Amino acid sequence: MFNDVGRTVFKDLNKLSFDYVPDKLVFRDAQMRRLFTLFRVILDSNISQNAFLTGGIGTGKTALSKRFCIDFQGLAHKKSKNLEYALVNCRHRTTEASVLLKILAHFDPRFPDRGFSITEMLEILRKHLEKRKTHLIIVLDEADVLIKKSGSNLIYNFSRFDEEKITGKSSISLILISQKNVLDLLDLSALSTFKRTNVIRFGKYTRDELHGIIEQRVALAFFPDTVESDVMDLISDIASEWGDSRYAIELLEKAGMLADEVKFDRVTAEQVRGAKAEIYSTVTESKLADLDLHKKLLLLAIARRLRDRAYATTGEVEKSYGVVCEEYEEKQYGHTQLWDNIKELNILGLIGAKKSGKGFAGKTTLISIPDIPTNVLEEKIIELIKK
Ligand SMILES: Nc1ncnc2c1ncn2[C@@H]1O[C@H](COP(=O)(O)OP(=O)(O)OP(=O)(O)O)[C@@H](O)[C@H]1O
Ligand SMILES: [Mg+2]
Structure with missing residues (x-):
């Protein structure tokens, strides 16, 4: 499992750089x-x-x-x-x-x-x-x-x-x-x-397309048999949430680096998980920066509402959004627009949304925030709004 000092899983790291253009773009x-x-x-x-x-x-x-x-x-x-x-x-x-x-x-x-x-x-x-x-x-x-x-x-x-x-x-x-x-x-x-x-x-890449893109890069950038096949599966699964090939390739690169760091002679799922945790914050940051003001306000409202719990209903989110709009002296968007914004945040993967199960009166959508502590998210958004 362990390799010598100075050994690496990478045959050619350049093939993972964003400037590198493959001879053939698969699925395009x-x-x-x-x-x-x-x-x-x-x-x-x-x-x-x-x-x-x-x-x-x-x-x-x-x-x-x-x-x-x-x-x-x-x-x-x-x-x-x-x-x-x-x-x-x-x-x-x-x-x-x-x-x-x-x-x-x-x-x-x-x-x-x-x-x-x-x-x-x-x-x-x-x-x-x-x-x-x-x-x-x-x-x-x-x-x-x-x-x-x-x-x-x-x-x-x-x-x-x-x-x-x-x-x-x-x-x-x-x-x-x-x-x-x-x-x-x-x-x-x-x-x-x-x-x-x-x-x-x-269009967004599907899971299988991302798999194809990753396979191509593995062959170009890694020594034979240094990337386990479930690594490619896991990366495609994670990146398919966004359909984003850049994210997939970045995961592959980071995972390889983590394997080198711990001197493994191949990349395993554990390194992919590590890579995901590392990249998550930078990807989220660029997505946050691209949001318009009202989506930022909405996300801030959701982060605050979820400080001490896992889920909030859309009604609760709407109230909290009203308070945030007041604080920033912004006119509150109407119900339909707000709902559209919730959907968009969900598509971007910045929030989770699921239909409520038992225990709630009637059916409502439950909003959550995946993978990032609410106080970190809150701080980031406040900083971005100030800019
Ligand atoms: N079909 C493909 N086959 C192989 N590699 C691909 C394919 N599509 C994208 N890539 C690689 O994925 C990365 C991201 O692609 P690219 O930069 O072209 O995305 P983009 O659509 O321009 O995104 P953005 O809108 O964020 O600029 C690049 O490293 C690119 O080489
Ligand atoms: Mg581009």
């Missing part, structure tokens, strides 16, 4: 094919194209866009066409200027990070494309953040990039990625240039 053939079909017109007819990829956390949007760009570029080169791509994460780059700088850096790594206006930078980009006679696919990942912060001007500019050209090839195509529907956030002029039907959806 349909999305990949659709994207290829849509974008073929770039190669066949020199027309530009756009697409919008949407789906929940860890459903493979970013990974698929990267894989697509690499493979599509390969196809273009086979057909002797110039094609390049630039990936921009708009959570890190929330202004038009910083997005453009990232794209220009692709052509000129020493491009100065100040001194040029947006219009000038767009012109410089145009010159680069003309000089290289190339088509550029721009991927705006987490585009909702850019649009919320800086509007949809830049997207408009990109999608109208070739308008003044009378002849010749189109030069820019766009892929927008977001968990939320960004098309609703675009203003009308930008929306008019965007083909609304080019939406590609990414």
